Amino acid sequence: MPRYVALTYTKDVDWTSPEYRAEMADYAEFGKAAAAVIRGGDALYPTSTATTVRVSGGKGGDVLTTDGPFAETKEALTGFYVLECADLDEAVKVASTIPAAWDGAVEVRPIIEF
Template sequence: MLYAALIYTPDLDFAEPEIAKEWLPQYAAFRSEADEHVVGGKALAQTATATTVRVLGARGGEVVVSDGPYAETKEALTGFYLLECEDLDEAVALAAKIPGAWHGAIEVRPVADFSAVQSLLTSE
């Protein structure tokens, strides 16, 4: 089963040398340890680079675009891993080893599986 491990940490610029020196070796160690389970993932740029898109009303309504993230919080979504695990317990055990868990929080969420309804969508 696939799980998204969403990493919430302080909103840091991992391209800054002093931050990279502190954090990147920790993430490299996690990746090395959990490599057989990690099927994807990336760090995200700082929230200041985000753009929020909303459609007012229904589909086709007015598109409103704003600079920055939707919510202002101490912790921000700073990256994610896509983990292939036997079950939630295994995904949680791996998430506890992600360095962001020591500085913030990791949200573990199953990836939606639409294979059971895919035939309904393609038969129309």
């Protein structure tokens, strides 16, 4: 059965903060409802905790790191789910029930099986 990644884009906040407890309860409810197709996933800490890595000059070049994301946006990549669904239609149906879709966005992409 095909697998899809559902990338969640929401406000860039620390989801471990108590002020988001009610919203996290919605995610827990989604997790229970979609348990049959979820094969993995996690929330991500805010982009302020990110480190961007680049290699100058290509393979073997100098490793350059910078704090934070590449670009500032209203919504940030804040988590993901790996879904195993019959087809894209089913994956989209499941993604529409992820709380991020209600006030942010969920990007669904097929996973290449190597």
